[in-house]
Amino acid sequence: MIPTRRTLLAALAAVGTLASLTACGGGSGSSDSSSGKAGGTYTFWDPYPQFDASSAWGKLVTGCGTKAGVKLKRTAYDTTDLGNKALLAAQQGNAPDVMLVDNPVVSTLVEAGILNKTSDLGLDTKAIQKNIIGAGTIDNASYGVPIGANTLALYYNKKVLSAAGVDAASIKDWNSLTAALKKVKAAGKKGITFSAINTEEGSFQFLPWFWGAGGDLTKLNSARGVAALSLWKQWVDAGYAPKDVLQNTQTTSWQEFATGDYAFGENGTWQLGNAAKAGFDYGIINIPGQNGGSAPVPTGGEFVTVPVQKDTGRYDVSKKIVTCLTSDANLLPTDTTLQYVAPTAAVQAEQVKQNPKLKPWVDAVAAARGRTSGGLGTKYPTISQPMWTAVQAALSGSKSPQDALDTAQSSAQKG
Amino acid sequence: MTIARVDRPRRAASAAAGASGTDAESLRRRHRRRSRLTALAFVTPLLAYLAAFYLYPLYRNLDLSLRDYTVRSFVAGDAPFSGWDNFQKVLDDPTFGPAMRHTMVFTFVSIAFQYVIGLALAVFFNRHFRLAPTLRALFLIPWLLPLIVSASTWSWMFNSESGVVNYFLHFLGVSPVGWLTSPDWALTSVIVANIWIGIPFNLVILYSGLQNIPADLYEAAALDGASAWQQFRRITFPLLRPVSAITLLLGLVYTLKVFDLIWIMTKGGPGDASSTLATWSYQLGFGTLLPKFGPGAAVGNILILIALVFGLLYIRVQRRQEA
Numbered sequence: 140m141i142p143t144r145r146t147l148l149a150a151l152a153a154v155g156t157l158a159s160l161t162a163c164g165g166g167s168g169s170s171d172s173s174s175g176k177a178g179g180t181y182t183f184w185d186p187y188p189q190f191d192a193s194s195a196w197g198k199l200v201t202g203c204g205t206k207a208g209v210k211l212k213r214t215a216y217d218t219t220d221l222g223n224k225a226l227l228a229a230q231q232g233n234a235p236d237v238m239l240v241d242n243p244v245v246s247t248l249v250e251a252g253i254l255n256k257t258s259d260l261g262l263d264t265k266a267i268q269k270n271i272i273g274a275g276t277i278d279n280a281s282y283g284v285p286i287g288a289n290t291l292a293l294y295y296n297k298k299v300l301s302a303a304g305v306d307a308a309s310i311k312d313w314n315s316l317t318a319a320l321k322k323v324k325a326a327g328k329k330g331i332t333f334s335a336i337n338t339e340e341g342s343f344q345f346l347p348w349f350w351g352a353g354g355d356l357t358k359l360n361s362a363r364g365v366a367a368l369s370l371w372k373q374w375v376d377a378g379y380a381p382k383d384v385l386q387n388t389q390t391t392s393w394q395e396f397a398t399g400d401y402a403f404g405e406n407g408t409w410q411l412g413n414a415a416k417a418g419f420d421y422g423i424i425n426i427p428g429q430n431g432g433s434a435p436v437p438t439g440g441e442f443v444t445v446p447v448q449k450d451t452g453r454y455d456v457s458k459k460i461v462t463c464l465t466s467d468a469n470l471l472p473t474d475t476t477l478q479y480v481a482p483t484a485a486v487q488a489e490q491v492k493q494n495p496k497l498k499p500w501v502d503a504v505a506a507a508r509g510r511t512s513g514g515l516g517t518k519y520p521t522i523s524q525p526m527w528t529a530v531q532a533a534l535s536g537s538k539s540p541q542d543a544l545d546t547a548q549s550s551a552q553k554g
Numbered sequence: 555m556t557i558a559r560v561d562r563p564r565r566a567a568s569a570a571a572g573a574s575g576t577d578a579e580s581l582r583r584r585h586r587r588r589s590r591l592t593a594l595a596f597v598t599p600l601l602a603y604l605a606a607f608y609l610y611p612l613y614r615n616l617d618l619s620l621r622d623y624t625v626r627s628f629v630a631g632d633a634p635f636s637g638w639d640n641f642q643k644v645l646d647d648p649t650f651g652p653a654m655r656h657t658m659v660f661t662f663v664s665i666a667f668q669y670v671i672g673l674a675l676a677v678f679f680n681r682h683f684r685l686a687p688t689l690r691a692l693f694l695i696p697w698l699l700p701l702i703v704s705a706s707t708w709s710w711m712f713n714s715e716s717g718v719v720n721y722f723l724h725f726l727g728v729s730p731v732g733w734l735t736s737p738d739w740a741l742t743s744v745i746v747a748n749i750w751i752g753i754p755f756n757l758v759i760l761y762s763g764l765q766n767i768p769a770d771l772y773e774a775a776a777l778d779g780a781s782a783w784q785q786f787r788r789i790t791f792p793l794l795r796p797v798s799a800i801t802l803l804l805g806l807v808y809t810l811k812v813f814d815l816i817w818i819m820t821k822g823g824p825g826d827a828s829s830t831l832a833t834w835s836y837q838l839g840f841g842t843l844l845p846k847f848g849p850g851a852a853v854g855n856i857l858i859l860i861a862l863v864f865g866l867l868y869i870r871v872q873r874r875q876e877a
Contacts, residue, residue: 226629250624250626251629253629337822339843382714382732383715385824386823517625520843523843524841528826532737535735536736537827543825550648
């Protein structure tokens, strides 16, 4: 008798707690939406935890809020966290008013149905380069405004190259690059470092070579895809690239290049500040395609988005905030701080005028592609994961490039 | 258990008073009700805690694994019930076999080494030489360090280009090994790191077990001319058996779910050479741009089931020891 009654009481207590928890959740949600139209507090999320409220970026965000007549509460998350945080918040009905997200996440959030179209909000995106906004465009509708773009190129160490007798200008295609690596190794230095880690970063770094061979993401195991993976494998096997590329993030790969031992490092615009501090002369070339020319590189960088709200009256203010953040006058200082290339031709011209070193990056961005562009959308993540697994399998020697990509293709098709 | 102890004297007191009539009867009833309310008051915080932090998450995880969640239905909360589909999908996945195998190898090899080394050290420190307490305390360091620190340190030491392990091998004339970058070595490397982290736990528990073995047994054995090895085999090991069982079973449950160490060192790579059920579950749920909550939760539930089997085994062993 006593045991059963105890269980009953336990169950009642459990239900009581749960009910009170859900009640709390509902309460906070409703108080949120009641916080008026004009005035009040608006929420803003971004993936820049490195900038605090006193930074230029922090001040710009606060300023745009003030201009729109509201208090803008900014929260910074780690970039890998932001996508999942946004999904959870949307599920709980308290998504932020304005959110800055990494571009390949946009299509996932659109698939979840939590972003507004820029056309519905009445935002003007005409001035923005097509290939940059492409990553946030699904079925011909764009769901965000890029704040800036970054991409990949090859940094090279002038001293190492001249010691090995290599002229950077002679590197036009894969063959000449491999030949240069061979010479560097013969001269007792290290060839090239990149990131082939088993995360999205690994795919991001592999794409210039994959696309540079003419590869197609919907056919990973085509001869072109295999050629790109074979190139990387050849480098690792011959010792032109270190084995630890398999563990390298783009940051640790940069640290390797910054030791001064490496001839080349595949890295992004965001390392320019560190490059100046590296203590050696460096140059930048665009990543070559297999048979010459510049390889298409993937675009990086964030989009300003406006998540769906129950209270549609909030959009007017949100729109003002987005317009403020992405106005030409504000883009210039923002992209200078973030070391991004601006998404509009006018601001790009300004940037190059201020810093001529940005010219190769502006060119690279002009030739860049969004990872989720070309109708891939949320198919991209289901392709990217098998792709980085294949890169790892091939470089570590557990599978041949062809076998690895065959496996990747079949698991990408399963989705 | 505490509640039972509170109950007992009261009940005895009221039983003594209950000899005289109805007045005492109602008093006794009031007493009993009040004691039950007190008991409830004591137990409610625990129940609330269990419900909020164990029952509800478990229920949610089960729910996730039994529904066909996409990002859209996750947000809208209208994912259709799909029965065992997620489990079927996970079991059919080519990653499942290797992940299961790696989980088992990782768990059992880790435990075997942790236990043997832990026991050897415990016996060693039980000899009460000078500095023994200090040295024993030093052995606890792996336990005290935050896992992110120890895992990152191991990952640097095992680095194939600039790691200190390969540096020493170089002096011995051995060519460098791709500890974390070769599919043949990655699992071994994470196991080595995990053994190092697990030794203190085994050492501490087994050492305290040794303290409970009466010293006169050893004295008697020594008088009978038993060698050190015979003393260990005939006295230490059999008398340590209950403690050993608990250590091994707890270790099993802890090691099964190790995630952070592997994730920090290899992320389950290269390829899936060191992926276990725990890292795979995380990979599915959070490792890509498009989360697969359903299959991720399914893998998590399989892991919980395996841990549960060992947990029940532990409870059984414990009960048998108490009896």
